[in-house]
Amino acid sequence: MSTNKYGFSTNSVHAGEEPDFREGATGDVVVPIHLSTTFARKQVEIPTAGYEYTRSLNPTRKALETKLAMLENARYGLVFSSGLAAETTVLIALLKSGDHIVAFDDLYGGTKRLFNNVFNEYGIQVSYVDATDAARVEEAIRPETRVVWVETPSNPLLKVCDIRAIAAITRKHELTLVADNTFLSPYFQNPLDLGADIVIHSSTKYIGGHSDVLGGAVLLSDAALYESLQYRQNAVGAVLSPFDSYLTLRGIKTFSLRMEQHQKNAFAIAHFLESHPKVSRVIYPGLESHPQHELSKSQTQGHGGVLSFEIKGTGTEAKNFLESLHLFALAESLGGVESLIELPSAMTHSGIPKELREQIGITDTLIRVSVGIEDVNDLIGDLSQALELSTKH
Secondary structure, eight states: OOOOOSOHHHHHHHTTOOOOOSTTOOOOSSOOOOOOSBOOOSBTTBOBTTBSBTTTOOHHHHHHHHHHHHHTTOSEEEEESSHHHHHHHHHHHHOOTTOEEEEESSOOHHHHHIIIIIGGGGTOEEEEEOTTSHHHHHHTOOTTEEEEEEESSOTTTOOOOOHHHHHHHHHHTTOEEEEEOTTTHHHHOOGGGGTOSEEEEOTTTTTTOSSOOOOEEEEEOOHHHHHHHHHHHHHHTOBOOHHHHHHHHHHHTTHHHHHHHHHHHHHHHHHHHHTOTTEEEEEOTTSTTSTTHHHHHHHOSOOOSEEEEEESSOHHHHHHHHHTOSSSEEOSOOOSSSOEEEOTTTTTTTTSOHHHHHHHTOOTTEEEEEOOSSOHHHHHHHHHHHHHHTTTO
16 A cells, blocks of 8 residues: 655655665665565464465565555555456456446557457457547446446557546446556556546556566555455466566666656657658657647656657558668567567557458558667667668568
């Protein structure tokens, strides 16, 4: 449970990792990696400091949960073995057969796969709507609706939905609003403050920040819902390991520094691409050309490090461009210190049927970029030379 009294950068370094000066403790500045799977007790019925088995509770994992709760302005936090493990646990805690979800039509492909190919087998129904118009969310609500699920900015089209307006709708209909905050991270956006009930992260991305640790997180402030989620996490076993918890804690210490550089570089690259003759469209909420630019400014503290753009020409030319890059790694994922780039239609969203992809705007020439923290002139130079080569193959 968080009691937030310091700033973001201070909490990134210190929350959950205060030195222990009790008798026998060593005053570690960095929380130790508690690898023990079980914890001894002196008395049969009293677990030592509440710890009994590491799947149920682990000191290193608890430190990470405390830190993330502070950063997301939540009372409670849980961390998971992956973002999808976090999503699965939320779904099994909130839904039963016959229930219905209203979801943003532009979501991470893995989330749609989970909805469409796994939970549909258990009688869970999903309606996808363009949640940039809050009225469409309300129109899609049925008597059996239990959850509204948004991701803002969305993946990969960076659509922005009005969290406050949608939260007013979910409160009116007594529904649970789940917001995936992976793209902006707690540094730039805090959906709980805007009315969301649950915030989800793939901590693999900006929270970990170094492309070396898989993880997921759920942040919330409702005590009963937290207990329900914690019970199911323990029952299912979808927990983050102590070592991965330590790696994530380590990554968070430079959170503020990284996010500022990600955003600074993303702005520079967005402006470069917007003026390039071989680029037809740039999608970045920080640009005034973005249709929800003003909304983004009203509910965030910044615009992040992810942008998308469309290259002029064909899918072949888009592939030629991507395969001509040197500094940008052609890879899925995002949020690492290195710049990553991908073709959603052939990579992260390839599992979505082509007609559905095109219906929501994911074309064969749409490219998604996770801008890293390298020298931005080097990144722009790499993009420039690849754009020139894209039509020469």
